[in-house]
Amino acid sequence: MQVARLHGPKDIRIAAESAPAAPGNGEALLKIRTVGVCGSDLHMYDTGRIGYTVFSEPFILGHEFMGEVVALGADALDGVHQPLAIGQRVAVEPAVPCWRCELCEHGHPNLCPYHKFYGLFPEDGALRERMLVSARNCFPMPDSLSDDVGPLLETLGVAIHAIDLSKIRIASSVAVIGAGPVGLLITRLAALAGASPVFAFDKLDWRVRKAREWGATHAFNADECDPVGAVMDITGGRGVDVAIEAAWADHSVQQAADMARYGGRLLLVGIPPDDQLRLQHAVARRKGLTIIMSRRMKHTYPRAIALATSGKVNLDELVSHRYDLAQTAQAYASNFAYDAGINKVILRVG
Numbered sequence: 001m002q003v004a005r006l007h008g009p010k011d012i013r014i015a016a017e018s019a020p021a022a023p024g025n026g027e028a029l030l031k032i033r034t035v036g037v038c039g040s041d042l043h044m045y046d047t048g049r050i051g052y053t054v055f056s057e058p059f060i061l062g063h064e065f066m067g068e069v070v071a072l073g074a075d076a077l078d079g080v081h082q083p084l085a086i087g088q089r090v091a092v093e094p095a096v097p098c099w100r101c102e103l104c105e106h107g108h109p110n111l112c113p114y115h116k117f118y119g120l121f122p123e124d125g126a127l128r129e130r131m132l133v134s135a136r137n138c139f140p141m142p143d144s145l146s147d148d149v150g151p152l153l154e155t156l157g158v159a160i161h162a163i164d165l166s167k168i169r170i171a172s173s174v175a176v177i178g179a180g181p182v183g184l185l186i187t188r189l190a191a192l193a194g195a196s197p198v199f200a201f202d203k204l205d206w207r208v209r210k211a212r213e214w215g216a217t218h219a220f221n222a223d224e225c226d227p228v229g230a231v232m233d234i235t236g237g238r239g240v241d242v243a244i245e246a247a248w249a250d251h252s253v254q255q256a257a258d259m260a261r262y263g264g265r266l267l268l269v270g271i272p273p274d275d276q277l278r279l280q281h282a283v284a285r286r287k288g289l290t291i292i293m294s295r296r297m298k299h300t301y302p303r304a305i306a307l308a309t310s311g312k313v314n315l316d317e318l319v320s321h322r323y324d325l326a327q328t329a330q331a332y333a334s335n336f337a338y339d340a341g342i343n344k345v346i347l348r349v350g
Contacts, residue, residue, distance in 0.1 A: 001129035004328035005058040009048045010336075012329040013058075020132045023073035028084055028135045030067030030092070035126045036151030037335050037345040038064055039180060039248075040271060041119070045332050051275050055121035063094035063119030065126035066141060066150025067350070076135035079301055090138035091153040092126075093301055094118040110161070110298040127328055129349060139301040144309050148322070148346050152181070152315040153308065155344075157300035158269070159185035160307075163193060165292050166242045166267050170194035173240040175231055175259045177222070178247030178270060179207035181318055181344045184214055186246055186269070188313055191215025195242075197234065199259075201227045202247075206341055228258040235261075245270050253279050262287045269294045318344040325349045 003017045023029045041061050043050040069088045076084045079093065097104050097112035104112050118133065119125025141150055159182055168174060174195040176187050179202035187200050191214070200211035201222040211219040220230055231240060239261035245253050249270035257279055260266050266289045268277075284291060307313045320343040323331040328347060335345045 002325055003060060003129075004127040004325060006045065006055070006061055007058045009046060010333070012045070012061075012332055014326055014328065017128070019130045023071050023076070023132055025074045026076060026135050027073040027132050028069050028076050028090075028138055029071035030090070030131050030133055031070045031350050032065060032067040032126050032129060032131055033089070033348070033350040034066055034147045034151055035062040035347045035349055036064030036155065037331060037347070038155070039182070042332070042336050043271060043273060044121075045336060047273065050120070050271060053121055059121050060124035060127050061119050062125035062127040062347075063117065064151035064154040065094075065118075066091045066147060066153075067126070067131065069138070070130075072135070079136055079139045082140075084135050084138060084140075089141045089147070089150070091141055091150045091301065091305070092118070092133055093137040093139070093157075094120075094125075094154065095296060096134050096137060108298060110296045127325065127347065127349065129325070139305065142305065142309055145305070146316060147348070148319045149308060149315040151346060152318060152344065153301060153304045154297075155181050155318075156185055156304040156307065156313060156315065157297035158182050158294075159189055160300045160303055161297035162186050162244065162246070162267060162269050162294045163189045165294050166190075166244060166265060168193045168195050168242055171196055172242055173197055173235060173261075174242045174244065175199040175201070175240045175256065176211075176216075176244045176246055177201045177227065177252045177256050178245065179204075179211040179219070180246070182269060183244075183246035184210055184318065184343070185313065186244055187211050187216050188214040192312060199231055199234075199240065204338060207343065210343065222252075227255050231259045239264060241265065242267065248273065249277070251278065253277060254283070257283050257287070257289060260287060260289055263289075265290045265292065267292045267294060319346050321345045323347050
C-alpha cells in the first residue's frame with residue numbers, strides 16, 4: 001500500500017509498505033478514503049513537535065479521517081455500541097482512551113493520561129491506504145454526507161466541545177480570534193446558539209468574509225484594525241461575555257483577555273508553536289476572568305453528524321482544496337503557506 005510519512009520538518013515522502021494484518025478483537029480494518037489537514041498537523045510538519053511531543057523517527061500524520069470498513073474482528077461494535085458492517089463508511093474519533101482510569105470513569109476520555117492518538121507520534125495516522133482502528137472509535141456516516149465531510153466531523157467536534165465549555169447563552173456576546181476551520185465552526189455554532197453580537201477576527205480576507213457568511217455580526221482583518229479597540233467601540237467599553245482564542249495562541253491570547261468583560265470567560269483553543277502561554281496577569285486577575293483550556297473533544301460525534309445532516313452547518317462549504325495521496329507534500333506546503341483561498345485541505349486517499 002502507499003503511505004505518506006513525515007521524515008523531518010517539511011519532509012514528507014511517499015513509499016510502498018506492507019498492508020496491516022487482519023483486525024483483532026474490537027478492531028476494524030479501513031480502506032482510507034479522505035484525510036483532513038489540521039493546524040496541529042502543521043505544527044508537527046513545521047517544527048517536528050507539538051507541545052512536548054517530538055517525533056524521533058518517520059511517522060504518518062493524519063488524525064481527521066474517514067474510510068470504508070473492509071474487514072472486522074470479533075466484537076467490533078461502533079461508537080454508539082452497534083455492530084459495524086463491511087462496506088460501511090465511518091468517520092473516526094482519533095483519540096483512543098483506556099476507558100478504565102479515573103478521568104475515563106468520570107466521563108472525560110479526552111483527558112485520559114493513557115490514551116493513544118492516531119496521527120500523533122508515536123501512533124501512525126491515516127495518510128495511507130489501509131489502517132487498523134478501534135471499532136469503538138468508528139461512527140457510521142449517513143449517505144447524505146460526502147466523503148470530504150468525514151474528516152471535518154472531527155473538526156466540528158472540536159468546535160462543539162469549545163462551545164460546551166464556553167457556556168454561551170442566548171444573547172451572550174462572543175469574540176472569536178482566528179477564522180480557520182475550527183474558528184469558523186465556533187463562530188457558526190455561537191450564532192446558532194443565539195449569541196449576539198458575534199465578533200470574528202483573522203488575518204486572511206477570505207476567512208473574514210466566510211466568518212460573516214457563517215454568522216459573525218462583525219468580522220475584521222486583525223492586521224487592518226485594532227481588534228480590542230473594535231470590540232470595545234461596538235460594546236461601549238464593556239467587552240464580551242466570552243472571548244475565544246482559536247488561532248496560533250501568540251499575542252492573540254492577550255487580545256482575547258483584553259476583549260473579555262469583567263467577570264467574563266476566556267476560552268483557549270489554539271496551540272502556540274513554542275508551547276508558551278503569554279497572558280498579562282493583572283488583566284486576567286483584575287477582571288476575574290474564568291480561563292478555560294479546551295482539549296480536543298468528548299462525546300461529540302453523534303451531535304456533529306446530526307448538525308452536518310441537518311444543513312445547519314454545511315461542512316462541504318469549508319473544503320477549499322483537494323489533493324491525492326501522492327500530492328501530500330504539495331498539500332502540506334500549500335496549507336502551511338496559506339495560499340490564497342485556503343480554508344480546509346482534504347487529501348483523497350482512496
